[in-house]
Amino acid sequence: MKLLIPIDGSENSTLVLQEVARNSWGPESEAKVIHIVESPFPVTDLMGVNSEITRDVHTEAVKKGNEILEEAEQIFSSTDNGLQITTEVVTANPFHSAAEEIVGAAEREGSDLIVMGSRGLSAWKRLLMGSVSQAVVQHAPCSVAIVRPKRSVVEGEDRT
Secondary structure, three states: OEEEEEOOOOHHHHHHHHHHHHOOOOOOOEEEEEEEEOOOOOOOHHHOOOHHHHHHHHHHHHHHHHHHHHHHHHHHHOOOOOOEEEEEEEEOOOOOOHHHHHHHHHHHHOOOEEEEEOOOOOHHHHHHHOOHHHHHHHHOOOEEEEEOOOOOOOOOOOOO
């Protein structure tokens, strides 16, 4: 079984990692944990933005991504669930969404299953912005498991 686990450092990502770590996988199973950073837009000083600043922002995003992936490795290091773990910071192609990068990574890796979190956007926000998990479910070349946080039902809470 080949798993792809896209994470962003959020609490939902931690829940995804804990859920995968909690399950037992076969001895041949492997998981690739990825963190996606935006591609730096090509800029020139004529645009009013120094290109060095853009590169520095991207470098910091990659550094933060590596820290997030190190935390993921720590979650798996305390379990013996049979998974072989690899990690990668993926720099998105210019003008690609996170969903496109996740689907592309699943295709490149030959993934059997994508395990990811749900942001739980309201219906209105989802209509306007879309949802990464929703787009991945629609376009993935393999099955997708969405890990949702457990919530208590509170009167008047927006449960969409």
